[in-house]
Amino acid sequence: MKKILFSLALLSLASQTPAAVKIEEELFIIGQKPEIIKELITSGSVEIDHVTSEGFELYGRKGLSQYLNSKNIVHFDMKAINKIALADYPSHAQITAKLQAAAAKNPSIMKLISIGKSVKGKDLWVMKISDNVNVDEVEPEFKYISSMHGDEITGREMTVSLIEEMGAKYGSDSEITELVNNSEIYIMPSMNPDGSEKKQRANANSIDLNRNFPELSANGSATAGIEIENQQVMKFQAGRKFSLSANFHGGTIVANYPWDSTYDRHPLDGLVQELSLSYAEHNPEMRSSTEFTHGITNGADWYVVKGGMQDWSCFFYNDLQITLEVSHTKWPSYSDIPGFYASNRDSMINYMKQVHRGAGFKIKRPNISGTVSIKQLSPVKTDMGSYAFSSSEYYKVLPEGQYSYTLTEKNKVAKEITVFIERDKVFSNGNYTVVE
Numbered sequence: 001m002k003k004i005l006f007s008l009a010l011l012s013l014a015s016q017t018p019a020a021v022k023i024e025e026e027l028f029i030i031g032q033k034p035e036i037i038k039e040l041i042t043s044g045s046v047e048i049d050h051v052t053s054e055g056f057e058l059y060g061r062k063g064l065s066q067y068l069n070s071k072n073i074v075h076f077d078m079k080a081i082n083k084i085a086l087a088d089y090p091s092h093a094q095i096t097a098k099l100q101a102a103a104a105k106n107p108s109i110m111k112l113i114s115i116g117k118s119v120k121g122k123d124l125w126v127m128k129i130s131d132n133v134n135v136d137e138v139e140p141e142f143k144y145i146s147s148m149h150g151d152e153i154t155g156r157e158m159t160v161s162l163i164e165e166m167g168a169k170y171g172s173d174s175e176i177t178e179l180v181n182n183s184e185i186y187i188m189p190s191m192n193p194d195g196s197e198k199k200q201r202a203n204a205n206s207i208d209l210n211r212n213f214p215e216l217s218a219n220g221s222a223t224a225g226i227e228i229e230n231q232q233v234m235k236f237q238a239g240r241k242f243s244l245s246a247n248f249h250g251g252t253i254v255a256n257y258p259w260d261s262t263y264d265r266h267p268l269d270g271l272v273q274e275l276s277l278s279y280a281e282h283n284p285e286m287r288s289s290t291e292f293t294h295g296i297t298n299g300a301d302w303y304v305v306k307g308g309m310q311d312w313s314c315f316f317y318n319d320l321q322i323t324l325e326v327s328h329t330k331w332p333s334y335s336d337i338p339g340f341y342a343s344n345r346d347s348m349i350n351y352m353k354q355v356h357r358g359a360g361f362k363i364k365r366p367n368i369s370g371t372v373s374i375k376q377l378s379p380v381k382t383d384m385g386s387y388a389f390s391s392s393e394y395y396k397v398l399p400e401g402q403y404s405y406t407l408t409e410k411n412k413v414a415k416e417i418t419v420f421i422e423r424d425k426v427f428s429n430g431n432y433t434v435v436e
Contacts, residue, residue, distance in 0.1 A: 275351070359431040
């Protein structure tokens, strides 16, 4: 799940730059004592995560637990608990075999792709699901990514179950069939397989991947100081045209929407809240949360996160992304996984459908690039900004309403089109306007 990094120096612990914080101890601090949090913020170098009424998670270098003991701060070792819970979970090799079996059983709609390797050389698998799976079609593109924190495993198992169900029910379940026929869906069950194998949050280099993406003030494609797993995701994102995404975590139950890194509101704040609700409202425990109103939260209002994947994806690629916390326990008993999938299944399907809450265009001439300026015409008049497009196509998820898209090629206005977006409607082949 997400986290916050403070520039601290806990006694003899070495000071680190934000991108180089090593995670060698994983602790939970019991209780919500403001003076403890203040002291940690002002005295050392740690990561704080998952702040709730019961306490918060704390990550840092060796010696952190000893420091807390010296301050009589009650805590426990989360990693030790994970070792017990992990016993029955599939290995990376077994997850690979499941994905390979699903692709082999459903070759017309599934294609298993490795987007690269982890630090320890494990494949970073992505399953593409579409009716013409070997063709790059002009359709809305959606992605799920799970377990960038290796010790938050529930989402990994749920996304594998989703893949298997979509393969089994394609052609018989109208909702799944329509999604597959009219979307390009990419699902990555395990972004940090080394971390999961080591039963830890960080990757094999002890770096928190959800603190290691370029910040909004940086170059969004720069790879200096970026871990290899993140580099592979960055390259993957740059090569696609995703317009809606979510990433799965664990440690509480809530749908978290951008921004994480600033208290400013996202330009489409109302929409990202609606998208979060589209997930939460189908999950009984999430929507009835006593910790988060309606089961959703703004990221920074919860706690500030810099270097996270969610903000990076939204800011640099206009790919609306939310963060889904799906289990209070990071490593629940493996026998409980079917129950978690049952609680999240309808939410996962419904959220994927939201990718069709948008509009775009496709140009008949090949390999055209340029910019598109978007203005909302109704229900209110609003300038929505300008965006680059390439490969003769563009698509964006937007609030319900009427819009004008002004296409510019080589600094010359080429075409202006009017598009309509309706909420909760799955369009045949998306809502695309064909441009000569």
